[in-house]
Amino acid sequence: MDKEIVNEFKSEWKEEDREAVTQVLITDNIDNTLDINALEELNSKEIKDENEKNDTKPDQKNEHCESDTDDILDINVLQELNSKEIENKNPINDTKPDETNENSLPGTDDILDVNALEELNSKEIKSKNVINDTKPDRTNEHSLPENVVNEMMLEWNGETSTDGEKFVQKTQHTIDDENGPTDDHMRVLNEYFGHTDFRPMQWSIISSIIHEKQDNCSIMATGYGKSLCYQFPPVYLNGVAIVISPLISLMQDQVLALTEAGIPACYLGSANKNSAETERQIFENRYRLVYITPEFVDGSGQPLIRKMREKLKIVLVAVDEAHCVSFWGHDFRFTYRKLQVIKEMLPEVPILAVTATATTKVRDDIINSLKLITPLLTCSGFNRPNLYFAVFKKSFMNVCDDFNTHVMEYKDNKWTFLGPTIIYCLKKKEAEDISYKLNKRGANTLPYHAGLDLDLRKSTHMSFLKNRVECIVATIAYGMGIDKPDVRNVVHYGTSSSIEGYYQEVGRAGRDGRPARCVCFYSQEDFDLHRYLVKVSGGNEGKKEKQLLCQEKYLITRECRRNYILRHFNDDEVPANQPNCCDNCDKMIARKLNDLNFTQNLNHTKPNELPKRTKRSSTEEIYEETFETSRRSRFNNHILNMMFPEQRRRRKLVIEVKIDV
Numbered sequence: 328m329d330k331e332i333v334n335e336f337k338s339e340w341k342e343e344d345r346e347a348v349t350q351v352l353i354t355d356n357i358d359n360t361l362d363i364n365a366l367e368e369l370n371s372k373e374i375k376d377e378n379e380k381n382d383t384k385p386d387q388k389n390e391h392c393e394s395d396t397d398d399i400l401d402i403n404v405l406q407e408l409n410s411k412e413i414e415n416k417n418p419i420n421d422t423k424p425d426e427t428n429e430n431s432l433p434g435t436d437d438i439l440d441v442n443a444l445e446e447l448n449s450k451e452i453k454s455k456n457v458i459n460d461t462k463p464d465r466t467n468e469h470s471l472p473e474n475v476v477n478e479m480m481l482e483w484n485g486e487t488s489t490d491g492e493k494f495v496q497k498t499q500h501t502i503d504d505e506n507g508p509t510d511d512h513m514r515v516l517n518e519y520f521g522h523t524d525f526r527p528m529q530w531s532i533i534s535s536i537i538h539e540k541q542d543n544c545s546i547m548a549t550g551y552g553k554s555l556c557y558q559f560p561p562v563y564l565n566g567v568a569i570v571i572s573p574l575i576s577l578m579q580d581q582v583l584a585l586t587e588a589g590i591p592a593c594y595l596g597s598a599n600k601n602s603a604e605t606e607r608q609i610f611e612n613r614y615r616l617v618y619i620t621p622e623f624v625d626g627s628g629q630p631l632i633r634k635m636r637e638k639l640k641i642v643l644v645a646v647d648e649a650h651c652v653s654f655w656g657h658d659f660r661f662t663y664r665k666l667q668v669i670k671e672m673l674p675e676v677p678i679l680a681v682t683a684t685a686t687t688k689v690r691d692d693i694i695n696s697l698k699l700i701t702p703l704l705t706c707s708g709f710n711r712p713n714l715y716f717a718v719f720k721k722s723f724m725n726v727c728d729d730f731n732t733h734v735m736e737y738k739d740n741k742w743t744f745l746g747p748t749i750i751y752c753l754k755k756k757e758a759e760d761i762s763y764k765l766n767k768r769g770a771n772t773l774p775y776h777a778g779l780d781l782d783l784r785k786s787t788h789m790s791f792l793k794n795r796v797e798c799i800v801a802t803i804a805y806g807m808g809i810d811k812p813d814v815r816n817v818v819h820y821g822t823s824s825s826i827e828g829y830y831q832e833v834g835r836a837g838r839d840g841r842p843a844r845c846v847c848f849y850s851q852e853d854f855d856l857h858r859y860l861v862k863v864s865g866g867n868e869g870k871k872e873k874q875l876l877c878q879e880k881y882l883i884t885r886e887c888r889r890n891y892i893l894r895h896f897n898d899d900e901v902p903a904n905q906p907n908c909c910d911n912c913d914k915m916i917a918r919k920l921n922d923l924n925f926t927q928n929l930n931h932t933k934p935n936e937l938p939k940r941t942k943r944s945s946t947e948e949i950y951e952e953t954f955e956t957s958r959r960s961r962f963n964n965h966i967l968n969m970m971f972p973e974q975r976r977r978r979k980l981v982i983e984v985k986i987d988v
C-alpha cells in the first residue's frame with residue numbers, strides 16, 4: 328500500500344480512537360462524578376487551600392492554638408456552643424494547675440472535659456469481658472495478607488519524607504515456623520488474654536519488641552487488637568510497660584479489664600486519688616502495666632520515669648492513639664508533641680506507637696516526632712470489609728422519616744433498628760431531640776452527651792452494652808474506647824469534620840467481624856457550621872478546611888466510598904462495584920445490570936420484534952431481588968416511600984431476608 332495512504336489511514340484511525348476515548352471519558356465522568364458542579368466548586372476551594380498550605384507549617388505557637396481549636400471545634404463548640412453552656416468542666420482533670428497555665432489553653436480543659444465525659448463509663452468490667460471473649464472469625468479478619476503488608480511497608484519506605492527516611496528500615500517480617508510464637512507464648516496468650524491465636528500483625532510487632540527491642544510504628548484498623556501488642560510483652564517478659572493514653576476513661580477501662588484478667592495494672596495522674604500508694608506499689612514491682620497521660624510525662628512524671636528506669640525492668644513504652652502526635656492528624660494534641668523526651672530518658676527501651684488512622688504524612692510525623700529509631704512499620708490495612716457505607720442528604724421533613732426510610736424496620740407495630748445502633752449528632756440538644764422523637768415512634772433509645780450527669784452517662788453506656796437499649800443518640804463524646812462488638816449501625820446525622828474523624832467514629836461498628844452499616848445524613852448547613860467554627864476558633868484554618876473538603880468530597884462522590892477512604896489513607900484500593908460495599912457500588916451494579924438487560928434484549932431480538940415481556944420481567948426480577956426496585960420505577964418508589972414509608976420497609980425486609988438466604 329502507498330505510504331501516504333497508510334499514514335492517512337493511521338491518522339483517521341487515531342482520530343476515531345480519540346473520539347471513542349473521549350466518549351468513554353465523558354461516560355466515566357458522568358458515572359463517577361455526577362455532581363460535577365459540586366466537585367468543581369470543591370476543587371476550586373482546594374486550589375485556594377493549596378495556596379494557603381504554606382501558611383500551615385507547624386509552628387509551636389500555632390500548635391498551641393491548634394490544640395485549642397481542635398478541642399473546641401470537635402467537642403465543646405460543636406456540642407456546646409449551641410446550647411450556650413460551657414460549664415462542663417471535668418472534675419477528673421489530669422492536668423496539673425501549672426500545666427494548664429503553661430499552655431493557657433481553654434483546649435486543655437476541653438480535652439479533659441471530654442475525658443471525663445467519656446470516662447466515667449468505665450468500670451464495666453463485665454461487659455469488657457464479654458467483649459474480650461468474642462473471637463472474631465479469622466476469615467473475616469480485617470487484615471491484608473502478610474506479603475501485601477510487606478509490600479505496603481516497602482511502599483511506605485519509598486514514600487517517606489527525607490527526614491523520615493533515616494529512621495525507616497526496610498523490614499520484612501514473615502511468620503514462619505522458626506520465628507512464630509512458641510508454646511510458651513501461646514500459653515501466656517491463652518491464660519492471660521483468653522485468645523487462641525495471635526493476629527498476624529500482632530505477632531510481628533510483639534516478636535520485634537520481645538526479641539529485637541525494636542521501635543514500632545503500627546497502624547491497625549479499628550478493632551484489630553492494638554492493646555494486645557503492648558499488653559503481651561510485659562506479661563510475657565515479667566517486666567513493666569508504660570502506656571501513654573490520651574483519655575482517662577481508656578486508661579481506667581483497660582486497667583479494670585486487665586485486673587479482672589489477672590494482669591496487675593495501674594494508672595497515675597490526678598484521676599488516681601491514691602497516687603502515693605500506687606507509686607510505692609510500682610516500685611515493689613507489683614504492676615505489669617502503668618498507664619499515664621502525656622501531660623503526666625511532660626510534667627511531674629519525669630522523675631518517676633527516671634526512677635523506674637533505675638529500679639525496674641521497663642520492657643516497653645507504648646504511645647496509644649499516636650496520631651495525636653501529628654499536627655497533620657485530626658486530633659492533634661500539643662503535649663503529645665513533647666513525648667520525644669521519652670527516647671532521651673529511656674534510650675534502650677523500645678517504643679511502640681499505635682493508631683487506627685494515619686496518613687503517610689502523619690506516620691512520618693509520628694516517627695520523626697517520637698524519634699523512633701529504625702522502626703518496624705506495620706499496617707493491618709485500613710479496609711474493614713464488613714462495613715457497608717451509605718450517604719443520604721437530610722430530607723428536613725422529619726428526622727425520623729430519614730431513619731425510617733434508610734436505617735430502621737417496622738416490626739411488631741413499631742419502628743426499630745436492625746441491631747445495636749449509635750447515632751452521632753453535632754449538637755447536644757439535637758441528640759436529646761432525636762432520641763425523644765424516635766422513642767415517640769416506639770424505638771428504644773437514650774441520649775448521651777457531655778451535658779448529662781456522669782452517673783447517667785455511665786448507666787446509659789451500661790444499658791447499651793447490656794442490650795437493654797437498642798440505640799444511643801450521642802455527640803462525639805461517646806467515641807473512643809467503646810468496644811461493644813455487635814454494633815450493627817453507626818449513623819451520623821450531620822457530617823464529621825474530617826475523614827479521619829469519621830472513620831474513627833464508624834470504627835465502633837461491626838467489631839465482631841459481622842456485617843454492619845455506616846450511614847451518614849448530611850446537609851449544607853453542617854458544612855456551614857463546621858466552617859463557621861473553624862473561623863471563630865482561629866488556629867490553622869487551611870488544614871481544617873482541607874480536612875473538611877476531603878469529607879465533603881466523600882459525601883458527594885459517585886465512586887466507591889470504600890476506595891475513596893482507602894485512597895485517603897494511601898491504602899491499596901479494592902475492586903469496585905462489589906455487592907455489600909457501598910451505596911455507590913450498588914447503584915453502579917444496578918446500572919450495569921440494566922444496561923446488560925438492554926443489550927441482551929437487543930441481541931436476542933429480531934429487528935422487527937419488540938423485546939418480549941417475559942424476558943424483560945425475568946431480568947427485572949433479578950434486579951428487584953438484588954436492589955429492591957427497578958431503575959424505571961425508582962423515582963415512583965421514591966415518591967411512594969415518602970408517602971408510605973411503612974409499607975416500603977416491610978417490602979425491603981422480605982427482600983433482604985431473601986438475599987440473606
Ligand SMILES: Nc1ncnc2c1ncn2[C@@H]1O[C@H](COP(=O)(O)OP(=O)(O)OP(=O)(O)O)[C@@H](O)[C@H]1O
Nearest residue numbers: 458459522524525526549550551552553554555683
Ligand atoms: N488475637 C486475638 N484473638 C481474638 N480476639 C482478639 C485478639 N486480639 C484482640 N482481640 C479482641 O479484639 C477486640 C478489639 O481489641 P482492641 O480493643 O485492642 O482493639 P483496638 O485495635 O484498640 O481498636 P480501637 O482502635 O477501635 O479501639 C477486643 O475485644 C479484643 O479482645
